[in-house]
Amino acid sequence: MDHPNENPFMLAENGRMRAMALFRVLCFAVLLAAPFLAAVLVLRHTLATLHSFENLALAGEMIAALCALFATVVMARAKGKKFGMFGFGARGWPRNFLLGIVVGIALLAAQLLAMSALGVFSFGTVTASGTSLLYYGLFYALLFLTVGVAEETMWRGYALVEASRAISFWPAALVLSAIFGALHLLNGGENHAGALVAFLFGIVLAFSFQQTGSLWLALGLHSGWDYAESFLFGVPDSGVVLTGRLLHPVVHGPAWLTGGGVGPEGSVLVAAPLLAIMLLSRLLRRRSNGAAASSPPSEVYGVKILR
Secondary structure, eight states, X not given: OOOTXXXXXXXXXXXXXXXXXXXXXXXXXXXXXXXXXXXXXXXXXXXXXXXXXXXXXXXXXXXXXXXXXXXXXXXXXXXXXXXXXXXXOOTTXXXXXXXXXXXXXXXXXXXXXXXXXXXXXXXXXXXXXXXXHHHHXXXXXXXXXXXXXXXXXXXXXXXXXXXXXXXXXXXXXXXXXXXXXXXXXXXXXXXXXXXXXXXXXXXHHHHHHHHHSSSHHHHHHHHHHHHIIIIISOOOBTTBOOSSOSEEEEEOSOHHHHOGXXXXXXXXXXXXXXHHHHHHHHHHHHHHHHXXXXXXXXXXXXXXXXX
């Protein structure tokens, strides 16, 4: 059995152990996909009554999140590991989660302010008020929290840890992020530039897990960024514009600078938020190491990470 305090991202010692880690990734994928497809099949008549894209998206993301968490719990127990090892452990998780939400919103706001200063973006007017504002504000908070849980658990949780055991951390992060980015092309309004940025976001969020010892920062960043795009500022999110937006912005510039129909993620200016997330992840690791001086070396929140 593996040592209980081992680095979760450490490459396995020999070929047999690496092959077993890769096999576990495949088992995780099956345990995630099979219940998801079964649930969609069983609930197909109910899902057909959800006429709006937004309601259907929430239902789909909830099913995906539950299936991803289920697959993680089953695979963790099969290996004799704690669920928290795969991204949901760590002391002080509320701080990282809430910080991620705030930073995700702030980074998008900063990018849009930069676009406005360059004369290619206008924030527009408020389009929602009263009960409508409250309803959509809460609805999209639930939707994008669910999106964050579903996608981070699927792509940066168990799969990342075990793939790292099979091929080491950076190759695992690259492969999983490449699949994550490619799947964004299934969105009708997405293009190759947006898929590339989704790939880069995947790498950056994987890095945040490696640095902080959990997915909480990534989950908050993911949820906060998407919430700010779709509701607060009303810009396209991976090519999708939702109803019930707080603002109705106006874009008037070249797509390489504004992101065009893809949204701010397709702009070259998104490089700054990506860099800022990496720096924040590194800073949180440094602070965690300082706060845990009494813990064994290279241990963060009780989970050892790569030096």
